[in-house]
Amino acid sequence: MAKLIDGRVIAENVYVELRREIAELKSKGIAPGLAVVLVGDNPASRTYVRSKDKMCRALGLHSVKLELPVSTTQDELLARVQRLNRDPSIHGILVQSPAPKHIDEEAIVRALDPGKDVDGFHRENVAKLVIGDASGFVPCTPLGIQRLLIETKIDIDGAHVVIVGRSMIVGKPLALLLMQKNKNANATVTVVHSRSRDLEKITRSADILVAAIGQATFVKGAHVRDGATVIDVGINRLEDPASERGYRLVGDVAFDEVARKAAAITPVPGGVGPMTIAMLMSNTVKAARQSLPRSGALPATS
Numbered sequence: 001m002a003k004l005i006d007g008r009v010i011a012e013n014v015y016v017e018l019r020r021e022i023a024e025l026k027s028k029g030i031a032p033g034l035a036v037v038l039v040g041d042n043p044a045s046r047t048y049v050r051s052k053d054k055m056c057r058a059l060g061l062h063s064v065k066l067e068l069p070v071s072t073t074q075d076e077l078l079a080r081v082q083r084l085n086r087d088p089s090i091h092g093i094l095v096q097s098p099a100p101k102h103i104d105e106e107a108i109v110r111a112l113d114p115g116k117d118v119d120g121f122h123r124e125n126v127a128k129l130v131i132g133d134a135s136g137f138v139p140c141t142p143l144g145i146q147r148l149l150i151e152t153k154i155d156i157d158g159a160h161v162v163i164v165g166r167s168m169i170v171g172k173p174l175a176l177l178l179m180q181k182n183k184n185a186n187a188t189v190t191v192v193h194s195r196s197r198d199l200e201k202i203t204r205s206a207d208i209l210v211a212a213i214g215q216a217t218f219v220k221g222a223h224v225r226d227g228a229t230v231i232d233v234g235i236n237r238l239e240d241p242a243s244e245r246g247y248r249l250v251g252d253v254a255f256d257e258v259a260r261k262a263a264a265i266t267p268v269p270g271g272v273g274p275m276t277i278a279m280l281m282s283n284t285v286k287a288a289r290q291s292l293p294r295s296g297a298l299p300a301t302s
């Protein structure tokens with residue numbers, strides 16, 4: 001049976017570090033601030049936005065939660081983003097995806113101040129990830145996956161990482177992050193997706209297999225090599241009248257059969273999810289830190 005990688009415990013370790021850093025920033029007169037914008041009433045998005053707000057408050061971050069009606073226009077949303085760009089109490093801005101159909105999300109992301117883009121979706125941050133410029137923001141889920149692997153002491157350096165899924169939020173940025181030239185990366189990365197030929201043959205050659213395709217239980221035992229590490233990014237709601245909420249959460253991995261083969265695996269919930277929120281908090285603290293004038297940058301007063 002595979003060892004369970006507990007994202008909740010590892011996220012707690014991240015929060016210990018962050019609390020220290022937040023106290024230091026506050027001693028310099030800065031309370032890191034995060035604005036989360038939700039348009040419409042997607043129930044899953046509401047839950048995510050609420051947990052982000054709750055975590056900000058638990059850490060003593062300044063939190064602004066904007067819940068806008070589904071009737072909000074593109075121009076109104078742009079104006080909100082521009083106001084947040086100018087607000088000095090806000091260091092990070094996140095516009096929750098998916099937005100309603102009439103919203104052009106790409107245009108909204110482009111309007112963000114790249115220095116406040118804690119999601120790492122703005123093209124300036126995407127470019128910095130490609131280049132390997134550490135001043136940029138890396139999307140939270142890939143960053144959380146890397147941290148999970150590091151804290152669990154699973155060697156990424158030289159490993160074959162196979163990522164199932166090519167999204168802009170997970171698959172693509174994770175591939176870029178893990179192929180970087182440093183000891184916490186240096187992976188050989190393969191990205192497979194719905195159109196890949198011989199998908200099973202490729203996933204079976206993975207030392208580390210990441211499932212981020214957005215389909216419940218897509219990755220089966222037959223996709224996994226004995227002894228591999230399996231990271232499940234999926235959060236799929238399956239109707240379940242027997243459960244209190246009327247649904248249960250399942251990942252992109254058929255957990256029981258894969259856990260019998262893998263050496264280590266993340267559960268859903270309690271694996272990648274808590275790390276994504278922890279990395280959002282971490283990116284917000286980084287944004288606040290980078291907003292400080294660098295010592296020596298200001299002209300001396302006489």
Ligand code: GUN
Pocket residue numbers: 094095096097098119140141169
């Ligand atoms: N929806 C699902 N994941 C994310 C995320 O990481 N950021 C934003 N903005 N929306 C999401």
